[in-house]
């Protein structure tokens with residue numbers, strides 16, 4: 001099946017008074033209907049910037065280059081008829097606000113409490129969002145329940161919601177437009193285990209019903225549970241992009257192996273050192289300073305689905 005979203009060369013720079021933040025660099029990704037793509041990586045590597053760039057939500061000091069082509073054809077429609085696709089990075093705020101956000105692409109934001117309108121109770125917020133997308137406002141309770149929120153919780157104002165409740169209300173709002181692409185930025189943070197699983201199952205179900213989901217998470221166990229494909233980000237770049245099963249069984253990039261080894265049920269050993277400052281990235285591979293496999297070749301920027309000059313072979317990875 002053709003991708004619903006194809007990102008190519010996506011690059012984001014933040015211009016500060018005396019520095020440039022290289023927040024995302026040359027990102028190529030695609031996600032198909034029915035696919036759950038998880039984007040993982042340490043804090044500050046550019047995951048949320050990627051999400052915000054796609055939806056035109058970056059602040060004015062950002063410049064964005066590249067393309068992000070979203071297919072508008074309904075699944076099963078005859079290809080090539082009507083407005084078949086839109087470039088999210090070039091279409092402009094009017095199109096993003098009027099046709100894309102919430103309708104074609106839903107976003108569960110990373111900090112839902114700050115994103116919610118404080119003067120409306122949850123039910124009204126959800127009913128208005130449903131109506132704005134041409135759906136029955138009476139569905140509010142059901143959509144909330146699907147997101148794991150009790151009907152009584154919809155009677156609260158956002159400030160009276162716990163972090164986890166706000167998270168679930170944000171999930172319900174993102175689902176209100178029934179978007180074919182859902183971007184979920186840390187949708188399980190602040191939730192306890194049963195609700196984490198509920199939310200992951202919900203995302204998985206949306207994929208199984210034909211939607212595409214881009215799940216941004218630092219929770220590798222969550223990604224392992226539901227993702228079809230994984231993209232590992234480091235210092236603003238995708239360093240490994242592969243089928244989830246393959247990647248968890250045999251990581252190709254030393255950074256991916258480091259992330260997996262840090263898991264409690266693996267070696268529980270953190271990668272030594274810190275990611276580089278995004279205002280002062282080194283030439284070539286940004287992971288080189290922390291990498292056991294570094295060589296003189298690493299001053300050249302590596303490319304490919306495993307962006308490493310010395311990828312791990314299957315033999316080096318215990319079965």
Ligand SMILES: Nc1ncnc2c1ncn2[C@@H]1O[C@H](COP(=O)(O)OP(=O)(O)OP(=O)(O)O)[C@@H](O)[C@H]1O
Pocket residue numbers: 014021023041042043044045046047048049050059061110218278
């Ligand atoms: N408006 C801005 N101006 C300057 N730098 C910014 C701006 N917004 C984000 N950044 C920087 O861009 C980088 C990527 O940030 P981003 O929020 O995408 O990280 P993340 O991977 O989502 O991290 P986390 O897991 O903590 O949410 C960070 O270094 C951040 O400081």
Ligand code: NI
Pocket residue numbers: 047048049110185
């Ligand atoms: Ni983030």
